[in-house]
Amino acid sequence: MAGDAATPVILWFRRDLRLGDNPALAAALAAKRPILPAYILDKSGEGRGPGGASRWWLDKSLRALDAALRQRGGRLILRRGDSEAELRRLIDETGADQVFMNRRFEPEAFVRDADIAHDLQEAGVACHGFNGSLLTRPGAVLTGAGKPCRVFTPFMKALLQAAPERPSTPAPETLVTPEGPAGQDIDAWGLHPCAPDWSRGFDWTPGEAGAAAALATFIESGLADYAVGRDVPGRRGTSRLSPHLHWGEISPRGVVRAVRAAVADGRVAPAQADKFIAEIGWREFSAHLLHQFPYMAQRAFRPEFDAMPWRADPEGLQAWKQGRTGYPLVDAGMRELWATGWMHNRVRMVVASFLVKHLLIDWREGEAWFWDTLVDADQASNVQNWQWVAGSGADAAPYFRIFNPVTQGEKFDPAGRYVRRWVPEIRALPDRWLHAPWSAPAAVLAEAGVRLGRTYPRPIVDHAAARARALDALKSLAARP
Ligand code: FAD
Numbered sequence: 001m002a003g004d005a006a007t008p009v010i011l012w013f014r015r016d017l018r019l020g021d022n023p024a025l026a027a028a029l030a031a032k033r034p035i036l037p038a039y040i041l042d043k044s045g046e047g048r049g050p051g052g053a054s055r056w057w058l059d060k061s062l063r064a065l066d067a068a069l070r071q072r073g074g075r076l077i078l079r080r081g082d083s084e085a086e087l088r089r090l091i092d093e094t095g096a097d098q099v100f101m102n103r104r105f106e107p108e109a110f111v112r113d114a115d116i117a118h119d120l121q122e123a124g125v126a127c128h129g130f131n132g133s134l135l136t137r138p139g140a141v142l143t144g145a146g147k148p149c150r151v152f153t154p155f156m157k158a159l160l161q162a163a164p165e166r167p168s169t170p171a172p173e174t175l176v177t178p179e180g181p182a183g184q185d186i187d188a189w190g191l192h193p194c195a196p197d198w199s200r201g202f203d204w205t206p207g208e209a210g211a212a213a214a215l216a217t218f219i220e221s222g223l224a225d226y227a228v229g230r231d232v233p234g235r236r237g238t239s240r241l242s243p244h245l246h247w248g249e250i251s252p253r254g255v256v257r258a259v260r261a262a263v264a265d266g267r268v269a270p271a272q273a274d275k276f277i278a279e280i281g282w283r284e285f286s287a288h289l290l291h292q293f294p295y296m297a298q299r300a301f302r303p304e305f306d307a308m309p310w311r312a313d314p315e316g317l318q319a320w321k322q323g324r325t326g327y328p329l330v331d332a333g334m335r336e337l338w339a340t341g342w343m344h345n346r347v348r349m350v351v352a353s354f355l356v357k358h359l360l361i362d363w364r365e366g367e368a369w370f371w372d373t374l375v376d377a378d379q380a381s382n383v384q385n386w387q388w389v390a391g392s393g394a395d396a397a398p399y400f401r402i403f404n405p406v407t408q409g410e411k412f413d414p415a416g417r418y419v420r421r422w423v424p425e426i427r428a429l430p431d432r433w434l435h436a437p438w439s440a441p442a443a444v445l446a447e448a449g450v451r452l453g454r455t456y457p458r459p460i461v462d463h464a465a466a467r468a469r470a471l472d473a474l475k476s477l478a479a480r481p
Contacts, residue, residue: 003097008034008178010090013076014109016102016132016248017061018208019068019171023130026169028100034178036096037069040087041080041189047108047297048379051372053341054246056199057206059191061247064207066186074177078184084116088123093181097125102132102248105287106379107294135163135252135284138291148292150394155288156281168254171208201339204243204375211244215258223259224268227275233333233344234417239276240342242376245283252280286384289394296393297383298364305392309473310362319460320355321369323422326459328435329409330354332422339422341375346412352389353403358466360473363390391474399474402467409435425456 011028017039019025028035039062043049050058066076079086087099099120104110117127131137141149141158149155193199205213218239222229229237244250256277263273290296300306319325323334333347343351348370355366363386370386371377387393413419416434420427426437428448433440437450438459445452452458 003033003095005033008036008094008096009098009100010087010094010096011035011037012087012099012101013037013039013065014101014104014248015246017065018211018249018251019065019072019175020208021132021168021170021251021254022102022248023132023169024100024102024128025172027128027130029172029175031098031100033098035074035175036077036090036094036177036181037074037175038077038079038087038090038183039065040083041078042083042086043080044082046083046104046112047106048371051374051377052193052198053202053373053375054377055191056193056202056341057204057243057247057375059186059189060204060206061249062186064209064249068171068208069175069177072172072175074175076183077177077181078186078189080184080189083112084119087116087120090181091120091123091125094178099125099127101127101129103129103137105134105138105291107291107297110291132251133248134287135159135256135280138288141284141288148288149285150289152282152285152395155285156278159281159284160277163253165257165260166253168251168257198338199341202341202375204341206243206247206249208249211241211250214239214241214244215250215255219258219262219267223262223272223276226272230275230279231346231412233347234413234415234421238345242378242381243342246376246378252283256280282384283378283381285394286378286380289384290380293394296387297379300390300392301387301394302392302396304477305390307477308362308390308392309360309476311360313359313361316359316460317355317361317365319457320351320359320361320366324457324460325354326438326457327354327405328419328423328426328437329405329413332419335422337370337373341373343374344418346408347418348385349389350403350405350408352386354405356386356390357399357402357470358405358461358463360466360470363387363392400471402470404463406436406463423456426450 009028009031011025016022069076104113120127136159140162141155143149222237222239229235245252259273259276262268263270293301320334323331325331330351333343333351337343352366355361356363367382367386370382384393388396391397391399409419416431419434429437429450433444437456438452450456
């Protein structure tokens with residue numbers, strides 16, 4: 001490159017809001033130039049912008065990154081607008097001649113980034129892309145025939161072989177940002193909700209330090225019993241790392257490395273660690289699939305499912321979103337989501353199945369609601385999981401396997417800890433009736449202060465009838481020529 005040692009380079013932060021184990025940052029440091037760390041809030045170039053809960057998270061995560069940079073003598077330059085236009089402006093203002101970034105693999109951002117790299121390259125500015133968000137880049141894991149893997153188990157096997165461990169690069173001790181380019185004030189971006197502020201129950205610590213703390217807590221208290229604990233929604237049995245991973249406050253390599261270290265020093269059994277690493281594998285599988293089959297963001301992965309006779313049911317959809325379906329486990333999950341920005345994975349499967357099978361409402365409606373309300377909303381994981389539940393995805397649950405919200409509740413929340421927390425109006429019901437209040441004798445309901453249809457809804461659909469309707473819909477697909 002033509003620039004001399006004083007010519008700055010741009011470090012373009014995106015879904016990699018961390019200083020440790022950050023390949024783009026490590027490469028920028030190796031260039032031995034002044035570094036301009038920048039974040040651009042791009043409203044148009046990345047497809048659907050972040051939902052409300054993600055904007056809440058981004059607000060805090062950017063502040064945490066800026067604070068970490070300031071501790072090292074730097075700062076984060078915030079810009080808002082079209083990414084390429086803002087990069088060009090920064091280049092014009094500073095004379096920067098290189099851009100370092102960790103790649104994004106979601107289809108729209110990937111294409112947009114390639115265009116930017118091409119245009120800047122033509123203008124004499126080199127763009128360097130790295131993989132900081134996945135164990136392996138999409139395309140690195142293929143079948144023996146060189147095709148994308150559509151089945152999880154062989155994918156996972158190949159992933160573990162294709163993703164050799166790499167040492168982590170520590171956060172730099174100093175990172176001085178040159179004087180000059182102005183940034184915008186994050187307060188003016190309005191990412192935190194107001195009027196109303198629905199985030200009061202959000203109990204999260206966004207940022208790199210929060211991610212490290214969540215990982216340490218999980219290794220200390222959840223990992224040893226993960227294989228069982230991960231299925232119990234009334235317990236803190238999972239890592240809650242998903243939003244940190246989505247925003248790149250921690251790298252999947254870092255997570256896997258720490259888990260393997262816990263096995264190596266005898267703190268956890270290998271089987272527990274393997275189960276957890278397999279879940280990280282589902283994150284990878286989702287990212288690879290969406291990258292290789294971009295159409296699955298909008299359409300069924302298995303095209304025959306595009307003909308599914310979805311119902312228009314605005315009232316059912318509203319009852320589902322508000323946690324008023326009359327099925328306690330479904331309602332508990334939807335209320336946990338609204339109150340905290342997160343929902344337990346077991347319950348995500350149950351509520352998603354209820355929407356697409358019991359109510360026969362298009363999975364895209366549920367995906368959009370999750371997009372807006374989850375702090376971990378992630379296009380690849382969200383789309384892949386919704387399609388998995390709907391039966392239309394790669395390696396999906398068979399469509400005819402319809403979760404029964406009552407037996408799921410009895411099996412995974414037998415003592416009712418989860419349901420009682422989120423559906424307090426039925427808290428006083430005995431365990432025996434908690435997951436199916438409509439089946440309780442009148443005296444039991446009266447004793448518990450529950451008046452069905454008044455204090456808690458009656459079921460909006462009958463399980464057996466809804467199941468039969470869903471199976472008929474499936475048969476109608478099979479009958480198509
Ligand atoms: P842990 O059990 O501790 O797992 C560790 C990590 O593995 C997670 O942080 C996550 O990155 C990954 N992971 C675990 N399960 C899955 C999975 N099934 N698919 C992909 N990655 C997984 N996850 C998201 O990150 N973003 C989403 O938008 C999202 N939408 C979902 C929608 C539906 C309908 C369903 C059924 C699941 C969805 N998931 C999504 C997957 C899963 O529910 C969450 O990743 C998990 O609950 C996060 O909690 P955790 O970090 O405590 O998970």
